Amino acid sequence: MTDLSRRAALILAGAAAAAPGLALAADPALPTTWDLTRLYPSDAAWEAERQAVEAELPRLLAFKGRLGESAATFRAASEAISAVVKRQLRLFVYATLKADEDLGVAANQERRQTANALNAKVGEATAWVSPEVLAMGAAKVGAFLKSDPALAKFRFGYESTLRQAPHTLDDAGEALLAAASNPLNGPQAIRSQLVLTDIPWPEVEVSGRKLRLDLQGYSQARAAPDRAERKKVFDTFFGTFKRYESSLGAALGAKIDGDVFNARARKYPTALAAAVDGPNIPESVYRTLVAEANRGLPILHRYFDVRRRMLGLPDMAYYDLYPPVTKLDAKFDLAASRRISLEAMKPLGPEYAEAFARATAAPWVHVYPQKGKAAGAYVFGAAYDVHPYMLLNHTDDYESLSTYAHEWGHAMHTLLAQKAQPFELAGYPTFTAEVASTVNEQLLVAHMLKGAKTRDERLFYLDRVCEMMRATFYRQTMFAEFELAAHEAAERGEPLSGKRLSAIYLDLLKRYHGPKVAVEDTYGIEWAYPSHFFNYNYYVYQYATSVTAASAFAERILTGKAAERDAYLAVLKAGGSDYPVDVLKRAGVDMTSPEPYRTLLGKFSRTLDEMETLLG
Ligand SMILES: [Zn+2]
CATH class of the missing domain: 1.10.1370.40 (Neurolysin; domain 3)
Known part of the structure; x- marks a missing residue:
């Protein structure tokens, strides 16, 4: 019932990677670390609370089969579950923050594991709730909700569950899908193995330094100031990926088949319909986004020409997107x-x-x-x-x-x-x-533009706006179009090889970047680079x-x-x-x-x- 996800800096991905030795003296009045004693006074207090929460779980299970007894029981069960989940999340926050302070402290990493295990146990102790609500049906749940104003805060959650009734299977079906989730996650693990251990990433020389061109190396080297070096970085990195195109393609094809399998098992017409149904997003949002981004491509192409001028280049290529075109000397402690x-x-x-x-x-x-x-x-x-x-x-x-x-x-x-x-x-x-x-x-950049005094300062902030448009609006929509095209091909029963996926992606790269940005065919393998396509389903x-x-x-x-x-x-x-x-x-x-x-x-x-x- 509560979103557990940690929200990373999605928009500014790659900003501020940890650099040891950079601890800077700041305004002494401003605290520079968090106070976790507000969560628990000590590690021992955390552990005591964890045991107490775990001891509550049999009480939650005792409500199983009884939700429909009366409005009073329905309320008692709902409140008991809510109270445990709230305590579980607080435990999870402490364990996560403590672990992230220093990934090298084993005791803190173990506490995070323990907290994850508790999350799973709470999930198991409450897994019966949704099927039971569905078995009660909308009329009975509605009557209970109406009979007691204290149940108002549970209405949205239960109604969301009931809304998805046509896509929820019987107990045997749900158990089967739950059991299938592990093998269906196989492609994600295969891609990780390939990318993190099996592919022998080559070394290249960039700005006089030898660099291993793995995923992290590429994200650093692609902004190289020297154009020939940038081209070499792109050609080498994607050329290496290209040699594994058929394995990576088999993995992504299997992942997409898994999405289609899940959607069909739940009686959705398409994988897209299944993916947007949870938060009840109309499919038209997805399709309008794609249509409008395509309508706006000439503006993006204009930006590429502005970039070309600022870089002082005679023409533009796909490997010219990352070197900074502006610089700001200001410091912001x-x-x-x-x-x-x-x-x-x-x-x-x-x-x-x-x-x-x-x-x-x-x-x-x-x-x-x-x-x-x-x-x-x-x-x-x-x-x-x-x-x-x-x-x-x-x-x-x-x-x-x-x-x-x-x-x-x-x-x-x-x-x-x-x-x-x-x-x-x-x-x-x-x-x-x-x-x-x-x-x-956006309010920040508007404010900075208002105060910008020099031409270079203005150009810097204007380019921040442009980069947000390019990287967050157009590029993510291009990814979205790729996901849609690949899933639709699978739904039509067409086989998805690595070669086919690269062809779909290359078409998109060329359309999004326009006739004046050169895109080598090798770069069509870029779909293998972001992990999103393997780890998520219609997310970006x-x-x-x-x-x-x-x-x-x-x-x-x-x-x-x-x-x-x-x-x-x-x-x-x-x-x-x-x-x-x-x-x-x-x-x-x-x-x-x-x-x-x-x-x-x-x-x-x-x-x-x-x-x-x-x-x-
Ligand atoms: Zn964010």
């Missing part, structure tokens, strides 16, 4: 990041500002890189009775500032949702999560819809009045109390219509106008 973010979020009004100021001065954040610390950035807000916690790897550059604003978007979303909603309705789905963070990123489109909705909200907040701002705050406060597309629609952003996508593309186009003017 923790105090500056906070001060600037407080300023930039002012358009969100006094209620947000006050809570934001208080939260950012509290010991909720592990700020700086340190030896053994987890990389990246995330907010973990599942300790409902405490507050959200945040992991950063702040290195004082603009990416760090932007990540700070992004992650605080998540934390404020959590804070406002938890204040407005009971535990059962506070957890929000992925579809809205990245809206909150991306709105903050949500990055593109998030940046779209966020753009629409940011524009309304910056040009509108209190009503527009409050409509957006209502999205944050709604948490997980309703379906995400309905929550956004009520606030004036209809993701099934072309409008928000066109707002985004309009903004991209205006950004390019200004860049072209500045470049003369």
Whole structure:
């Protein structure tokens, strides 16, 4: 009933990787580490609580078969489960944060394992609930819900379960699908083995340094300033992947067949219909996104030409996308990041500002890189009775500032949702999560542009906007189109070889990058590079819809009045109390219509106008 996922810095993927020895002195008034004693005073207290929660599980199982007895029993069971899940999540937060402080401490890694095991045990102790609710049927559940106002907070969850009744199998069917999940995850493991251990990644020389061109090496080397070296990096990296095209293709083909199998077993017409049904996203959102991104391709192609000019190149190739075209010397330490973010979020009004100021001065954040610390950035807000916690790897550059604003978007979303909603309705789905963070990123860049004094500074921030459009809107939509094309081919019964997958991908690469960006045929294997296609099912489109909705909200907040701002705050406060597309629609952003996508593309186009003017 609560979203367990940790929200990494999806939009700024790759920002601020851990670099030991970078611990920087900051404003002494601002805490630089989180205070986990607010969760439990000691490790021993955590362990005692874990045992206490585990001892509760037989009580939950004792309700099995009794949900339909009476409204009173229904309520007692619902409340007992909720209370245990809330405690379980708090345990999980502590174990996760403690483990991520230093991945080298064995005791902390073991505690994380123990917490994972507890999550599984709670799952087993409550696995009977959904089938039993479905067996009771909508009429009986509805009558119970109506009879007792205290059950109101459980309504949305139970109604979601009942909504999916036509796609839920009988006990034997559900058991069979559960047992099939392990073999169906095989392709993911096969790709990991190939990529992490079996493929002999070659070494290349980049900027005078020898570098092993594995996944991590590639992500560093692809931005090489020397064009010939970049080409060599791309040719070598994708050329190596290409030699394993048939194995990787067999793995991805099997993964996609598994998605189609699951969808058909659950009586969905397509794998896409199955994937979007959980959060009740209309398929039209997916198809509108793809159609509008394609309509907006000429704007992306214009950006590539601006990039070409800024790089001083006679022509553009696919390997010219990553070297930075602008540079900013400014430093943003923790105090500056906070001060600037407080300023930039002012358009969100006094209620947000006050809570934001208080939260950012509290010991909720592990700020700086340190030896053994987890990389990246995330907010973990599942300790409902405490507050959200945040992991950063702040290195004082603009990416760090932007990540700070992004992650605080998540934390404020959590804070406002938890204040407005009971535990059962506070957890929000992925579809809205990245809206909150991306709105903050966009307000930040708007604020920085307002204060930019020199031409180079303006160009830097304008290019940040363009890169967000390229990497988060267009590229993720291109991935979404690839997933759709591959699944649809499987659904038509066409075999999916590595060669076929590369052909589909290469077509998309060429269409998205336009006639003036050279794309070598070898790069069609790029589908094997991101792990998403192997690990998830129709997931990445949500990055593109998030940046779209966020753009629409940011524009309304910056040009509108209190009503527009409050409509957006209502999205944050709604948490997980309703379906995400309905929550956004009520606030004036209809993701099934072309409008928000066109707002985004309009903004991209205006950004390019200004860049072209500045470049003369
Ligand atoms: Zn995020």
